[in-house]
Amino acid sequence: MFQQFFQFTDRYLRFSEKEKSALEDILIFREVPKKYPLLKIGEIAREVYFINKGCARMFYDKDGEEITGFFFLENMMLSGFESVLTRQPSQQGIETLEPCELVVFSFSAFEELHEKIPRLNIFTRKLLAERFVFAQKVVASLILDSPEERYLNLFQRQPKLLNRVPQHMLATYLGITPVSLSRIRKRIFDGK
Numbered sequence: 001m002f003q004q005f006f007q008f009t010d011r012y013l014r015f016s017e018k019e020k021s022a023l024e025d026i027l028i029f030r031e032v033p034k035k036y037p038l039l040k041i042g043e044i045a046r047e048v049y050f051i052n053k054g055c056a057r058m059f060y061d062k063d064g065e066e067i068t069g070f071f072f073l074e075n076m077m078l079s080g081f082e083s084v085l086t087r088q089p090s091q092q093g094i095e096t097l098e099p100c101e102l103v104v105f106s107f108s109a110f111e112e113l114h115e116k117i118p119r120l121n122i123f124t125r126k127l128l129a130e131r132f133v134f135a136q137k138v139v140a141s142l143i144l145d146s147p148e149e150r151y152l153n154l155f156q157r158q159p160k161l162l163n164r165v166p167q168h169m170l171a172t173y174l175g176i177t178p179v180s181l182s183r184i185r186k187r188i189f190d191g192k
Contacts, residue, residue, distance in 0.1 A: 001029050004052050005103045008075050012126040019117050026109040030102045038078075039094040044087060045080035047104050054100030055164050058092050059172075068173040070138075071097075071161055077127065079107070097165055147176045148184050155188075 002024055009015060015023065032038070039045050041061055049056075056072045058080075069092065072078045083090035084107045114120045141150055151174055155162060162170065171181040 002027055002103060004075065005050050008050065008077075009123060013119060013123045015117075015119070015123075019119065022113060022116055026105045026113060028104045030104050032096055032100050032102065034096055034099050036096045036100070037093065038096065039080045039083070039090055039092065041091065041093040042089045043080075043083075045083035045090050046106055046108070048077060048079040048084065048107055048110065049094075050077050050103040051075065052101040052103060054102075055097045055161075056094060056100060057097055057165070057169060058094050059169075060092060066093075066169075066172065068169045071158075071165055071169075071173065073158065073161060073164075081131070097169075142175060147174055147180060148187070150174050151181070151184050152188070 002020075005027065006015070006020060038047075038049060038056065051072055051074050053074055056078060058069045058072070058078065059066045060069055061067075078094060080090035080092050080094060082088070082092070110120075114124070141153065145153065154174070167181060168178045171178040174181065176184075
């Protein structure tokens with residue numbers, strides 16, 4: 001049930017069997033349907049999720065319009081990390097776009113476990129450092145790349161994502177309108 005999660009953690013740090021057992025004590029396997037809210041805007045995030053199977057998105061609300069900030073696929077961790085870390089209401093919402101199989105743990109239990117497993121600090125630091133670098137790349141892309149370049153980069157990095165998420169959500173993620181996305185896709189695919 002947690003094998004995929006530990007394959008993920010091995011990318012950062014190989015836990016001993018004893019450490020894995022302690023982690024398993026706080027892990028919960030949860031299946032949720034499509035359009036399930038994992039975090040509502042204005043709530044304080046208390047859980048962290050690992051996606052075994054499925055797709056989810058993080059989004060913001062601006063004047064009643066939902067703007068997608070990121071998509072999460074299999075073998076990715078997600079949460080309202082700003083809210084989890086600051087214990088403040090989240091500016092982000094998170095919902096599933098497909099039925100999902102998740103490995104879930106409460107952030108407070110995870111924090112307490114750092115006392116029992118000091119090496120967990122290494123895992124957390126490496127994971128957050130990777131997230132920080134990725135966030136910097138996303139910001140740079142929004143500033144430096146054209147919408148067409150952002151689409152092509154996404155297409156190269158995660159081609160399967162493009163068939164799994166609604167086009168209007170993809171457009172808001174790229175910072176463009178659905179009509180502009182349609183034009184970009186037509187130019188790219190008609191030109192090949």
